[in-house]
Amino acid sequence: MRSEHVLSRPFSEEWIGRCTDELAPRRSPAVDARAFVIDSPxxxxxxxxxxxxxxxxxxxxxxxxxxxxxxxxxxxxxxRRRGYARAVVTALLDHLADAEDVTLFELHASVDAQPLYRDLGFTGSPALMRMTRLPAATASAPGSGPAWVPPEQYAETVLKATAFACVHFTDQDGRPLQLHSVYSSGHPWQLVGGTMDHGERPWETAVRECREETGLAMSGPPRLLATVYGLPGAQWPYSTIGMVFDGGELTTAQIAASPSTHRSTTRSASYPWPSGRR
Structure with missing residues (x-):
């Protein structure tokens, strides 16, 4: 509406897209944009x-x-000439004053619109003085500098990574407890954990994987011990990001009740990233 019916030189599709993406999240009550419209038939x-x-x-x-x-x-x-402009402006001003406690209002008015705004209580010059000063690198016209791309297109260019979460347990002697892998000869001992599902937070993944792999119920609160980052490799094309949570100390009875849990053969066990169920 602004580009087509207000500006003397309409925006390009690029700038309309940028304004749309900027305005959309700002229309919630917690942010700063308020709008009133009248629908046509x-x-x-x-x-x-x-x-x-x-x-x-x-x-x-x-x-x-x-x-x-x-x-x-x-x-x-x-x-036009039906009072629609007066109606939407009046509704906007009333809402801002009554619901938002705004008492200072500003606008830039054309000469033709000046009588309407004076009727609504605005005073002063219809054309506010203004100045635009852009950095030299961005002062050129849209399209002459770095191109704006839609968010979904930009997302294809950024780092891809898979995420996992796992739990570090110890026995009553302070020794780390791990699971013996049934599929990985390279990493036979691994922590309880696995890859995050869509929509999960890291702690939720740790709780779910712990329950599935050992039958133990983690109640929290979550205590993060470490984060792990791995670069892409020959066998996996994405980076890996993981969170290791403190599972605390397990009693001998708890270990015995969980047949898939075994003591690691060393106090300083390695911590390879987990990838699925053990």
């Missing part, structure tokens, strides 16, 4: 008003230190 917007809340130093006239800038007011040409 075909479901598109007939008119809209967007305000952005920002902090200022408090003063008697705005004790909470909040101001709002009316950033966009736009009406499609076929719906």
């Amino acid at each position: 075909d479901g598109t917007m007939a008119a809209c008003a967007l305000g952005l809340i920002h902090p200022v130093l408090p003063a008697p006239a705005y004790p909470r230190g909040l101001a709002a800038r009316v950033h966009i007011v736009a009406t499609r040409p076929g719906f």
Whole structure:
């Protein structure tokens, strides 16, 4: 709406995309953007008003230190002269004042819109003085510098990694306890743990893997002992990131009740990254 019906020179698709991605997460009550719209019969917007809340130093006239800038007011040409602009701006100002406790309002008005805003209580020059100063590297037009790419496309270029979580137990003599692998001759002794499932947090993975592999129930609170990072290798094309949690001391009875758990043959056992069930 702003690009098509307000700006003298519409934005490119690149800049519309950037504005869309920037505005979308800011429309929640916890952030700063507030908007009111009037729908047209075909479901598109007939008119809209967007305000952005920002902090200022408090003063008697705005004790909470909040101001709002009316950033966009736009009406499609076929719906003008119906009072739509007045309706969306009035709804926006009323909401900001009543629900957000904003008392200072700012806007940049065209000469044609000046009578409307004066009726709503705005004073001063309809055109605020403003200046834009960009660093030399970014002052050129969009497209002449580094290209903006959609988030999903950028995600394909960043580091890929798999994540795992495991638990370090000791017996009553302080010796590390590990599981004997049934598939890995290179790493026959491994900690209780495994690869994180989608949607899991590291501690949740550690609890689940511990229950599945030993029958022991971890209750927490989680205590992180170490993080482990591995570079991609010939057999696995991704980096690995792991978290090792403290499982505490197991009694002889607990060890005996968990037949898959065995003492490591050394006090200073190695800690290879786990990859699946033992």
